[in-house]
Structure formats: structure tokens, C-alpha cells
Amino acid sequence: MSSSGGRRAPSVTGRVFSILEAFDGDHRALSLTEIARAADLPVSTAHRLVGELAAWGALERGADGAYRVGLRLWEVGSLAPRSVGLRERAMPILEDLYEAVRQNVQLAVRDGHEVVYVERLAHPDAVRLFSRVGGRWPLHPTAVGQVLLAHAPAAVQESVLAERLPSFTPRTVTDPVALRRILAAVRRDGVAVCDGMIDLAALSVAAPVRGEDDSVIAALSVVVPSPSDGGSGGGGIEPRTLVPAVRAAARGISRALGAPTAARSDAVTRRGGTRP
Incomplete structure (x- = not known):
């Protein structure tokens, strides 16, 4: 499936990676809007994917509403x-x-x-x-x-x-x-x-x-x-x-x-x- 500009639209996997890449040492906690902006995704798409990542444990939502990297992702990464x-x-x-x-x-x-x-x-x-x-x-x-x-x-x-x-x-x-x-x-x-x-x-x-x-x-x-x-x-x-x-x-x-x-x-x- 191609975008109107002739470029191939990012896959679901690519979108998930772009969400995870939004987090770094200077951005440990991000709101949904900030994640969508950093990943260059519509807020509705970011909301759906972030929800799935949070349900699996790759992201965690704090009491302040911001998302952070979850322990499940750390556990998997530690197996490298x-x-x-x-x-x-x-x-x-x-x-x-x-x-x-x-x-x-x-x-x-x-x-x-x-x-x-x-x-x-x-x-x-x-x-x-x-x-x-x-x-x-x-x-x-x-x-x-x-x-x-x-x-x-x-x-x-x-x-x-x-x-x-x-x-x-x-x-x-x-x-x-x-x-x-x-x-x-x-x-x-x-x-x-x-x-x-x-x-x-x-x-x-x-x-x-x-x-x-x-x-x-x-x-x-x-x-x-x-x-x-x-x-x-x-x-x-x-x-x-x-x-x-x-x-x-x-x-x-x-x-x-x-x-x-x-x-x-x-x-x-x-x-x-x-x-x-």
C-alpha cells in the first residue's frame, strides 16, 4: 500500500518502532500527544498502538498520564x-x-x-x-x-x-x-x-x-x-x-x-x- 506521494506507508511494526524510539535519556516520560509528534503519527493511530504496547507491558502509564518504558521491555532487552x-x-x-x-x-x-x-x-x-x-x-x-x-x-x-x-x-x-x-x-x-x-x-x-x-x-x-x-x-x-x-x-x-x-x-x- 502506497501513500499519495508514491512512498510506501510505514508498516505497523515500523510505527511501533517509531513510538519506542521517541523515548531516550532526555525524554523518559511522554504524553500521548508528544509520542504522536515524535513518531510522526496521527494521534488516533498513536493512541491505538500505545494502548497495545501498554497492555503488553512495553510501556507504562503513570498517575500523571505520561507514558514511560515498561519493565516488560527491559526484561526482553536484558536477554540480548x-x-x-x-x-x-x-x-x-x-x-x-x-x-x-x-x-x-x-x-x-x-x-x-x-x-x-x-x-x-x-x-x-x-x-x-x-x-x-x-x-x-x-x-x-x-x-x-x-x-x-x-x-x-x-x-x-x-x-x-x-x-x-x-x-x-x-x-x-x-x-x-x-x-x-x-x-x-x-x-x-x-x-x-x-x-x-x-x-x-x-x-x-x-x-x-x-x-x-x-x-x-x-x-x-x-x-x-x-x-x-x-x-x-x-x-x-x-x-x-x-x-x-x-x-x-x-x-x-x-x-x-x-x-x-x-x-x-x-x-x-x-x-x-x-x-x-
């Missing part, structure tokens, strides 16, 4: 295979790292040209975080994103570098030549450091997490106050002090996931050698 096994194996190590550094700890995967955060432990006294579990950010201004981009297929890297990259602070690296150098350093050093690229007050250190075939499937980071932030009152943390702990935690998760290089590294250590 890339996050389930990863989070289960990573959590004990994330908790140990959190207790050791008493700072923010994050675990993320790549989806296309974006980072998706699958776990986050936020310390109440640490620097504020702009991320959230299930939230997305571009790859280039985050330490986890730089790790994931550095180990992404060449076609993905070239596609990202060819885009017009958004800047969030004066320190955000958006020049493709400079970013290419950063990615090469991440591959060489096995760690990424982003200082003030999303928030001038925050610095993040990230390392790669490898899966059974040794490919990089996720990235782990610690987010701390930046020593470069003039308003930190001298409370910033030097990244070199965090690198060993972040690397060790990422290697521990990799080992739990069956990564061969992580197992070999531990075997060298047990024989009295040193880790690379």
Missing part, C-alpha cells in the same frame, strides 16, 4: 546475547575494580558507530557521569569508544573517520588525522585515555575485553576527576595510576570469557614471568 553472558562474567570483576578505585566503572560494547553501555557502577562521591546503562554515545570522544573503534574492522574505522564528528568540549578530538593517530596508539599501548572530551571535569581510562576468538568484544573503563580541569581543586587523578588496574580487570573478564591470550598471559605470570 551480547550483554547477558558478558555482564554475568564481568560483574564480579567490575565490583572488585569498583571497590579498589572507588570511582566510576563502566562496561560497553560497540553497535555500529556508537558505544552502548551494558553496565555501570557509579560511586556517589565520584565525578558525574553522562552515560547510563542502555545509553549510547559516539565512539570518538569516549575511552571505551576509542578502544572499540581501534579494534573495529577497517571499513568501520574509515566510515567513522569520514563523518563529521561532533564536538562536546574544546578537548574533543574531531580531526580524522589526529584521531587516526590516537587509534594507532590505543592498539599499540592496549589502553585509551580520554581527558575532558565529553566533560572537562572527567577523565576516562579504558582497556579492551576479548572473547573466545580473541577479538575485542567490549571495553572496560574507569572514569575519574580530570587533573587538567582547573575547577577540580587539585582533586584530579593521573591516568597512569589507573592503567594497571584497568588492564588487569579487562584481562580478568577476557579470561572469564575464554580469551586465549588472557589465559596465556596468566600462565606466563604463574611461571614467574612478567605480563606484557
